[in-house]
Amino acid sequence: TVTNNAGATVTSGYFYLSPWVTAFTSRARVGDTLTLSGRSFRAVSSVSFGSVVTTNLTVVSNTVMTVVVPPGAPLAAPLTLESPGGRFISVSNFVLMPRITGFSPSNGAVGTLVTLSGSGLSSVTQVTFGGIPATPVSVTATQVTVKVPFGAGTGPVTISGSFGSDESQTLYYAPPQLTAINPGLVKVGETLTVSGTNLLGASAVLFGTNRLPAKVFTVVDNRRITAQVPEGASSGWVWVVTPGGEAFGGPISVQGPVPVISGFSPALGAVGTDVRIVGVDLGLPATVRF
Numbered sequence: 001t002v003t004n005n006a007g008a009t010v011t012s013g014y015f016y017l018s019p020w021v022t023a024f025t026s027r028a029r030v031g032d033t034l035t036l037s038g039r040s041f042r043a044v045s046s047v048s049f050g051s052v053v054t055t056n057l058t059v060v061s062n063t064v065m066t067v068v069v070p071p072g073a074p075l076a077a078p079l080t081l082e083s084p085g086g087r088f089i090s091v092s093n094f095v096l097m098p099r100i101t102g103f104s105p106s107n108g109a110v111g112t113l114v115t116l117s118g119s120g121l122s123s124v125t126q127v128t129f130g131g132i133p134a135t136p137v138s139v140t141a142t143q144v145t146v147k148v149p150f151g152a153g154t155g156p157v158t159i160s161g162s163f164g165s166d167e168s169q170t171l172y173y174a175p176p177q178l179t180a181i182n183p184g185l186v187k188v189g190e191t192l193t194v195s196g197t198n199l200l201g202a203s204a205v206l207f208g209t210n211r212l213p214a215k216v217f218t219v220v221d222n223r224r225i226t227a228q229v230p231e232g233a234s235s236g237w238v239w240v241v242t243p244g245g246e247a248f249g250g251p252i253s254v255q256g257p258v259p260v261i262s263g264f265s266p267a268l269g270a271v272g273t274d275v276r277i278v279g280v281d282l283g284l285p286a287t288v289r290f
Contacts, residue, residue, distance in 0.1 A: 049074060
């Protein structure tokens with residue numbers, strides 16, 4: 001705008017200053033939104049993470065803007081802002097933190113080779129399965145391969161390295177193991193407790209040689225399941241089925257219902273006389289005493 005004693009004139013075009021960043025979110029993952037503070041942001045058209053350019057940005061005001069971290073961003077690099085007023089390059093680096101987006105397979109025994117996918121994975125030096133660490137076999141920017149370590153447990157997969165850590169949103173399922181079943185003597189309808197490891201995600205609790213499924217069971221945590229003995233269950237092993245496999249424990253003894261005698265005949269006789277007993281729940285196994 002030019003002003004004199006005759007009035008003022010406003011140019012049809014804009015005058016642009018070079019953008020300047022005074023602060024920004026220095027550590028984030030691909031897909032995260034960074035906030036930049038400074039001045040002369042209104043005309044910024046792009047932001048570069050090293051050599052990776054993105055236009056996925058929002059100018060909130062002339063002093064505040066946001067930008068989404070693009071795929072392919074390097075582990076550490078300065079930010080570059082472009083505008084008609086010039087270019088700004090940050091003195092400090094933006095640091096890309098690792099992110100897990102998935103892994104396969106989702107279960108397996110010790111030694112199983114698991115491939116993790118994600119972004120910013122080049123800095124990963126350790127992978128943890130349910131709290132048990134393992135060293136990667138190979139690492140790239142988007143993939144990590146690692147063997148399941150001895151003692152690995154069911155739980156999230158965690159990656160860590162010099163630029164940060166991340167935890168999977170889904171669980172890795174290790175093979176289950178049963179250590180105890182209490183009580184060992186039960187009746188139909190009673191509840192028993194199955195103890196062990198890697199029990200999360202259990203889809204069935206089975207009873208006896210006929211593997212009769214419990215209609216009611218609760219996975220309390222990774223080490224405990226409660227299950228109600230189903231009608232028709234027989235004595236024998238108890239099985240637990242999880243995404244990581246099957247395990248059995250016991251055996252247990254299932255007591256039948258208490259027999260109720262309503263009558264018998266004849267009421268007397270010599271040794272060897274056949275006696276007919278009637279009542280409820282008189283099936284085998286049963287012992288008759290006189």
